[in-house]
């Protein structure tokens with residue numbers, strides 16, 4: 185097995201279907217995601233791609249229709265109401281976009297943090313106050329601990345919200361558009377604060393956003409498209425020939441457990457891929473060619489896996505015979 189540690193978040197073939205007025209919407213269509221302990225991951229995607237649906241399931245507020253969703257050892261599809269309450273109090277913390285959802289307006293910043301501990305019956309008065317002060321200092325809002333939310337800037341409110349989310353030492357922090365209502369400079373500082381909390385406390389974090397610039401602040405960005413994870417960007421640093429640090433970002437397509445991947449729209453459009461494609465297993469990559477008449481000759485086909493080019497570096501599960509059209513089924517290349 186390539187990675188045997190138990191992930192903090194695991195989604196496998198996760199499906200969520202909403203039914204309204206006889207119409208079914210498949211918000212999640214077999215989503216796969218694995219996040220290891222201590223990771224900080226951004227989840228990006230267009231409006232309607234399923235980000236909030238996933239977060240609502242991971243936060244224990246909604247239940248998936250099918251598939252696997254496990255967070256810190258809890259099976260979210262099998263969880264009963266008592267476990268759900270304990271899960272929401274002790275295992276996960278949340279930061280939402282709207283301050284009104286994060287903080288009570290008539291309590292000070294410190295009281296908001298202490299209240300989260302009191303609700304979870306965590307510690308006593310003095311210990312709670314000390315922990316609240318410690319967390320507010322960590323988030324660099326210790327100096328405004330006695331102010332109410334209306335007396336704080338948007339960035340300060342979100343920092344206090346992060347302190348509230350961390351009050352009961354959760355294993356996992358989930359954030360839904362935490363910078364959605366902030367200007368660019370404030371967004372950057374709040375994201376940096378989250379990154380610093382992740383590094384200092386080791387809490388696993390998933391930040392949902394439709395702001396693609398968030399990915400500049402995290403090592404791993406997962407893109408969701410049509411209710412599935414489609415691509416991932418991994419950032420790392422290496423030294424250039426002069427010894428200077430160089431940031432490197434590489435984009436990968438996501439290959440699911442049964443060998444399916446989504447080809448990027450631009451690849452599909454450029455080669456007019458539709459209905460069926462031809463797959464060919466080459467020594468170090470898989471070639472994908474249009475399967476219809478008038479297809480470009482093999483030399484002009486999309487070849488995957490040779491470079492760090494965006495997406496599609498992966499093979500389907502089984503070798504395909506050269507020039508055999510890809511069949512439907514578990515190993516179909518998803519070329520929508």
Ligand SMILES: Nc1ncnc2c1ncn2[C@@H]1O[C@H](COP(=O)(O)OP(=O)(O)OP(=O)(O)O)[C@@H](O)[C@H]1O
Pocket residue numbers: 202203204209210211229230231232233234235236237238394
């Ligand atoms: N309660 C619901 N009932 C019916 N359909 C829903 C419900 N919640 C979400 N959907 C639908 O599921 C799909 C995914 O929605 P979701 O809110 O998860 O997307 P999103 O990526 O978070 O979008 P946004 O960035 O705009 O918040 C959309 O088509 C949406 O209309």
